[in-house]
Amino acid sequence: MSPDSGPLPSQPPAGLGLAPFLQRCIQLLLLPIHLLACLGLWDSFYKKAFPYIMAKVAPIYNRKVYKQKQELFSNLRKFTGPSGQLTLLEIGTGTGTNFQFYPPGCRLTCTDPNPNFSKFLLKSLSENRHLQLDRWVVASGEDLRQIPDGSVDAVVCTLVLCSVPDVPKVLMEVLRVLRLGGAFYFLEHVAADHSSWTYFWQKVCDPVWKYFGDGCSLSRETQKELEKTNFSELNLRRIHVTPYWTPTSPHIIGYAVK
Template sequence: MSFLMTFCTFVVKALCLPLHVLDAAGLYKLYKRVVPFFLYRLSKLYNKKMHERKKELFASLSEFKQPGEQLTILEVGCGTGSNFHFYPAGCKVICTDHNAHFEKYLQRNMRENPHVTYEKFAEASAEDLRSFQDACVDVVVCTLVLCSVDNVPQTLREVRRVLRPGGAFFFLEHVAADPTTWTYFFQHVLKPLCYYIGDGCQVTRATWTHLEAAGFSDLKLRHMKAPLIFFNKPHIMGYGVK
């Protein structure tokens, strides 16, 4: 299967050559303006498919609220704000994303979810949250983000830094399949295309290994099969406590 996978991957890379050229010429940045429009619509479809999984995941958010205080959530890589619907009433949400063009759709989702308090949006990469102080939030959320960051360990170090002691990092990510399966074969073959249409997505990333090595005092991590297209079924979800 390795020869077939190598050959098919080469074909896909060749088909992606125009995208490589655009990227090298610096013109691919125009895509940053377009991707929020499509992801706003795709995120609604994803939420519909993953509603029960997200509901289950975020049911534990309120456990990390400090007595007498407002639950403060920092969502890293917030995109269009598709998670707001699942957040508990009365919480305060701070958002970051490396693409400032998401803010328009982010504000739209905030208007549709008045049960949460929207504090601010900051343009920032997940690896560099320097605008936030140490131990400043109760919860950090990342969904479908760790697949596209440049440096997962550095991202998780920043997550742990901004979390207060006893706070939690909630995650929901698509991940690499078992390398012996056809699912992995197609993930590997389509990886060059996914990188561009997914804004840097690395579809064969074994994200769970980084989470297990991140130093959380308690890590609740579960592998699952999402009700999505076959090559995107392998997911992990859970949370880690600082």
């Protein structure tokens, strides 16, 4: 994992007060989409289009974080349970871009609230025959009732907590399904330092990002939620994936143990 890069201003940007004004301007421009969303038409369209977008974007992102993911998942086998076979649950599997990093022979359960990802997920599985798919479940991260308590050795969640409606509820579900001593792996883009120009642009761009990023927020304080969750151990680092001033640059990466 690479360390933080790039200095952050120690004082709030002089133009920080412009953020609410610029947000309102953007919201006015987004009014037609907002109306479609109120009518339920935007979600219907975007849920079908989003998997195709991610099928193009996810490989580009994966190349940027390849080394970080490789290092992150390098100790997955350490959490293999008494069965002798690693059981892994991935929340928000999407197109399956993490499959290449999972150890051979692990038993995989995939979840995603969008059923339109299924054909992309199956394509990724066909390219990663070292994995064994146990189940594909259409479910949100807040409601994993189909997964029994304490039934998995590891849970993986990458670029998902930025878009879920209720982060604490997702993390409580993670704790529920993990066996004692199991681990939760995460890689998420998060809010920048509040005194930085990066945070300024995150707040300005948030309204657009929500609609075109499937509910994604650029300014989530995910680290704080992880720290408040009752994990016995939290291993977390902040990194920058793109130039530090870009809105999606600040990330957290690591794993937590139940």
